[in-house]
Amino acid sequence: MSSLQAEIERRGTRIFELVDRHPESIFSKAGFYQRMMEFSMRDEHFKVQMFRFVDVLASLRRGPDIVQHLDEYFAEMRDGFAPLVQTGVHLARIVPWVSGKILRWNVSGMARQFIAGRNPAEVMKTLRKRRKQGIGFTVDLLGEAVVSEEEAEEYAARCFELLDVLAAETRGWTDPLGGVSELFPVVNLSVKISALYSQMNPADPADAIAHLAPRLRPILRRAKELGAFINFDMESYAHKNTTLELFRTLFMEAEFRDWPHAGIVVQAYLRDAEKDLRDLIAWGRSRGTRFTVRLVKGAYWDYEKIKSKQNGWTIPVWLQKPESDANFEKLTRILLEHEPIVTSAFGSHNVRSIAYAQALADQLGIDRSRFEFQLLYGMAGPVKRALVEMGYRVREYCPVGELLPGMSYLVRRLLENTSNEGFLRAKFSENMSAETLLRDPRELVRASGNGAVARPHQQTYQRNGASIDQSLRDTYENAPLVNFVYRESQEKMRGALREVRTRLGQKYPITIGGRKIWTDKLMPSLNPSQPDEIVGYVAEAGIPEADLALKAAHDAFETWNRTPFEERCQLLERVSAILDRRRFELSAVEVFEVGKPWAEADGDIREAMDFCRFYAHQMRLIGRPRLTQHVPGEESYQHYWPRGVALVIAPWNFPMAILCGMVTAALVTGNTVIMKPAEPSAILGALLMEVFEEAGVPPGVLNFLPGHGSVIGAHLVDHPDIEMIAFTGSREVGLRIWESAGKTRPGQHELKRVVCEMGGKNPVIVDSDADLDETIVDTIYSAFGYQGQKCSACSRLIVLAENYDRVMERLIAAAASLRVGNPEEPGITVGPVVDETAYRRIQEVIERGKEEATLAFQGKDFPSTGYFIPPTIFTDVKPEMTLSQCEIFGPVLSVLKARDLDEAIAIANDTDYALTAGFFSRSPANIERAKAELVAGNVYVNRSCTGAVVGRHPFGGFKMSGGGTKAGGTDYLLNFLVPRVVTENIMRHGFAPEETPPYRDEFGLKVP
């Protein structure tokens, strides 16, 4: 055993001896909180329900509501092991007012366990008590989710005020170790950066810093005057780089450069923590003034893992707990070895982590007055006491604030205390031995790859369907989104924008039968942010070209339809690979051509790639003839034939994804295609053609036919030689196509199949107990993301009367905070609408809206050139009004007030459309009702109603929203196929083979 390990064990054992003199009371079995903790650790389902109940409780105002929620959350458990809950529910039924109050009181008690006071006066009481125990403080203002600049201003003002109160009330206080410490001022404030700016966008750190710095400077100035310390807390990974950059920027300014009382958090659970720490130290050296690092493991482990898995990102955290522990120790060493420039604050409750820091500091000869230990309020009390007894400086992290904003903090603490992996549970609940708890974490990292974890592509592995027992063939992986958190991604995007700008104005031909064709007309495509800028030109196809394309597609069908499906699948996979290679360039074109903000543009390219991969995967599942039934003496195989020539007519709002989705579905199933892009996104259509050509699509199999829908579209739709039409677009055109395709014309041999996806008038209902932080952010995104120009966008917000005023106050403030502008800038949320026609139409709707309802909000800050329409909100909207019934396809949100959930659902369902619908609620019963009753093809609960992911959220509606097909779903390809069954009697003179294979090769490919 190394001498360091021996010293760690010696110190750890000593801490445990001191700890065991006063065991942790929150892990004892008495009391409401303790019982809840005990149940939560025994039963995962109870834990989930309990934490969800705690989460909603603070927002419930009336006793009967509390009782109803209690009943709903624990209904299934009443006969089980939780007599406490059973009693609660019984009592609640009899005297709801009393029991509601009791429950609220109990949960408030739980919150009080972790929240040091509701306001500065209350927190002072706690701080005075701690002072007597020899414990210092850092105070943190709760209230993390700011949705508007108004709320961010409020947070900044509260920080300012808190500093003053703390300084005044602690005058004359000394350092916990006695005297005045030059390193550790008494007053210490922890600040959450995201609470100071509502529009933080990971892609745009410069914008965040430009807004955060002016809010922080007065706080820092005041702290400096008062001799206080300011710490920047670290939040989710999305904000990490910005927080680091902000710290370095501000503290390099002349005013603060020589101020040593600034600190920042480094999270050891991050794989890039070591690099960040080394960069910080190098920065500190160049600055020439000491600063502090609070080293922690990190509070968002589950969140980071879930978020990354959802988006296909490399998971930024270590996946094994001992990896985080070992990294904590590695970073402890780096910190202590650089003591002359950086002061260490070790934020941990783990005795091994603490003992390591103590032992190493000793070995390096660093006096204990030169660093400190920080622990959270309400956690690990005995450890704090032990450290004080051992003569170390201890600082307690004391959150202050009301219960409601404190809920997410409380739930994080409950999770931490009950975590299977956590030290506190292991020590205080499971009574693990000191020896086990003090083991070297490096020895505990599971051998599987020396601490290495699954590679990114394995982490993003997705399986379709509900059961993991499905056959391995049924797997498909979504392409990852670009993570704009990384500077490298930001730079690639900026580079692509620069590069694409140099070739704006290029001309693109029609492609028919592999030939490039120019006509005497060129159609310009304009940049909606700057309409005098021409993104490019496409040759305009007329009727002669349409007929040529049809002939080419027919000729090519003969071979393509007999090409093995595996070859067609591989074509799609090559297309996906090329899209990936050209990803940033294509995203940049989307920014210029259709005004998509960065992340939206990237999402569109990702979706196009997903369609390629998903449909290739689906085709492999259905491509081989499949035995219908095992019956002796006969074999019947069902398989599919393509329909013929497919006309694909696509919209401009998902210029790559939808176009590519419809084209790939048609091609992989063996049809040949005439691809007509929407006029405003014709350049992107031309680029998709280029991608297919590079991937090796044979001549005539895919033909690119840009032109006017009213001319070539109408001509081809009516043409007897078109076998199928895949259309996504407006209701007006969709219905015309549907009708026209239903007519059989002279010379027509097939009944035309139409895949028709149209618009929506999508409702989102806000229940009276909804989590408003989440509701506002998601609703704003659903309504105004990509300027409301998604068919899935929220256009009707239906708010229950009880919550109406609060929702509207926050919603309007949030809308007013949105960044409207040219989406070439990375942090823009609302760009221009697509073209002048859209601009005029939406303006007209707004003018008419003003006559029938109240214009409650319209943004004022937006560029004067370009087709910009700022976020617009109407209130006093009634269900029968035009604003409620007609699709607008722009950044206009109509708000309706509903008496109760019955009325809200009735309003939601009262339109011609049925595309998406959203519901925000924390009532399990109401959620179940919404799931059952909302009339929409895609129902989203407690999340935005846009952003469907291929394979995960098969997308499409019914009623006047479409024909009930689901793009990105398992049955979509069947629309492009005709089923066929071939039956053969295989009995000869009473003899037949015993076994008939379940699948066979495609008919006609191999002649025996």
Ligand SMILES: Cc1cc2nc3c(=O)[nH]c(=O)nc-3n(C[C@H](O)[C@H](O)[C@H](O)COP(=O)(O)OP(=O)(O)OC[C@H]3O[C@@H](n4cnc5c(N)ncnc54)[C@H](O)[C@@H]3O)c2cc1C
């Ligand atoms: C004073 C103080 C301030 C803090 N400030 C911040 C802050 O600003 N930002 C922040 O993010 N955190 C912060 N934290 C940390 C956080 O809130 C947790 O308290 C801390 O991570 C718990 O670690 P521990 O060493 O006490 O306990 P331990 O039980 O030893 O460690 C638990 C931690 O290990 C990590 N972990 C859990 N499971 C795994 C796994 N499977 N693989 C890898 N790692 C895993 C997680 O980080 C988890 O929190 C702070 C903590 C303290 C004490």
